[in-house]
Amino acid sequence: MPWELKSDRPIYSQLIEQIELRICSGVYPLGSKLPSVRDLAQEAAVNPNTMQRALAKLEEDGLLYTNRTSGRFVTEDVNMIKQVKNRLAKEHVQVFLKKMTELGFDYEEILSIITTIAEEMKE
Amino acid sequence: MPWELKSDRPIYSQLIEQIELRICSGVYPLGSKLPSVRDLAQEAAVNPNTMQRALAKLEEDGLLYTNRTSGRFVTEDVNMIKQVKNRLAKEHVQVFLKKMTELGFDYEEILSIITTIAEEMKE
DNA sequence: ATTATTGTATTAAGTGCTTAATACAATAAT
DNA sequence: ATTATTGTATTAAGCACTTAATACAATAAT
Structure with missing residues (x-):
């Protein structure tokens, strides 16, 4: 890494x-x-x-x-690390949803786009 | 805004x-x-x-x-604006998926989390 | 014609981040 | 006992970003 x-x-x-x-x-x-x-x-x-x-x-x-x-x-402290991981994940999701919503995409569209791009990225 | x-x-x-x-x-x-x-x-x-x-x-x-x-x-130029919008959306998704993957979440988990948090945010 | 508004440019100062070059005390390694 | 390694601290310099204070030319508004 x-x-x-x-x-x-x-x-x-x-x-x-x-x-x-x-x-x-x-x-x-x-x-x-x-x-x-x-x-x-x-x-x-x-x-x-x-x-x-x-x-x-x-x-x-x-x-x-x-x-x-x-x-x-x-x-x-295993618990502390888990908490950090969850906090980061939640922050990433919130930031992402905020940005996409601001751009004018609704929830359905967001799920659709994310699925499409995730497929592309697998290749 | x-x-x-x-x-x-x-x-x-x-x-x-x-x-x-x-x-x-x-x-x-x-x-x-x-x-x-x-x-x-x-x-x-x-x-x-x-x-x-x-x-x-x-x-x-x-x-x-x-x-x-x-x-x-x-x-x-309507087309230019559409292109920018699509570029931004794609960038947001890619950054998001990269961060979540690095954190150790697989695709299923990501979809699950995003759904859960999106529900929370509607309230 | 005069005035106000437009974008644009310049200079000087302040701030935070980064680096380089050290130095010191504590202690692990020898 | 001596040496090397550890974290830590300090000082000076350079850099990019930001602000403040102006200024200028072009033109829209009056």
């Missing part, structure tokens, strides 16, 4: 989202140790300060915790 | 999106005259330079055109 960073939004917030995603999808498993700030920064081709900023936020949210000098770890 | 501007992304690109949306959804009808740059800027609580930047981009894309000092107008 490569790091996808665009220049149209602050990098640190994109990092937050992608690390959240990695935690929710199991790329960084429950309780596992993360690479060091410097290693993560290098992986993502980003300044260590920027990576640190993202990690600090995730720690503040309780998704990560630090053991002073032994490194940083993913929370062992 | 109020202007929704957040601080986590360049304002000018949010303006582009929202004006595009207003054109696609008929808030600014085919061939109609837009408010002046200064008026639009005031409506959106934004600097005229920033609004100008957004309008210039939309003009470059062909969605708007300028009559030197009589003002700025929406294109009369």
